[in-house]
Amino acid sequence: MGGIDTASDVTGVLLLVWIVSGSVCGVIAGTIAGRKNRDSLGFFLLGLLFPVIGVVAAILAAPGEPLPPLGMRAVTCPRCNTRQNVNAQLPNYECWQCKLDVQLPVA
Incomplete structure (x- = not known):
């Protein structure tokens, strides 16, 4: 049919x-x-x-990490594990929490 x-x-x-x-x-x-x-x-x-x-x-979903401001990059201190934004042009930075001087790898 x-x-x-x-x-x-x-x-x-x-x-x-x-x-x-x-x-x-x-x-x-x-x-x-x-x-x-x-x-x-x-x-x-x-x-x-x-x-x-x-x-x-x-x-x-948990919130992700915010993006760093322009001209900055986000890094994590190897000693105290603090996340912070540092100038993208500088070869090193001093951690604001534990005061460790950290050398950054060349990007």
């Missing part, structure tokens, strides 16, 4: 819902991750492939 193929109709609708919800959740997850200094593209892809899981993972 020439009836309507409901199985393929349902599959098409589910695929469309998956693509739309994945795209929306991907954008939401990427935006949340970017505001937390995390990998926006990675969380976008996670939200795209696994819509609800990606958004929940982005919400639960």
Whole structure:
């Protein structure tokens, strides 16, 4: 009989819902991750492939380290493990916490 193929109709609708919800959740997850200094593209892809899981993972992700200001670079003291921003042009720095003079590798 020439009836309507409901199985393929349902599959098409589910695929469309998956693509739309994945795209929306991907954008939401990427935006949340970017505001937390995390990998926006990675969380976008996670939200795209696994819509609800990606958004929940982005919400639960710990904030990343902030980027250093222009002309500075972030370093960690080898003695006290303090993270600090130092001038990118200088070959050494003095740790503000333990006062250790640290030589920086040439970049």
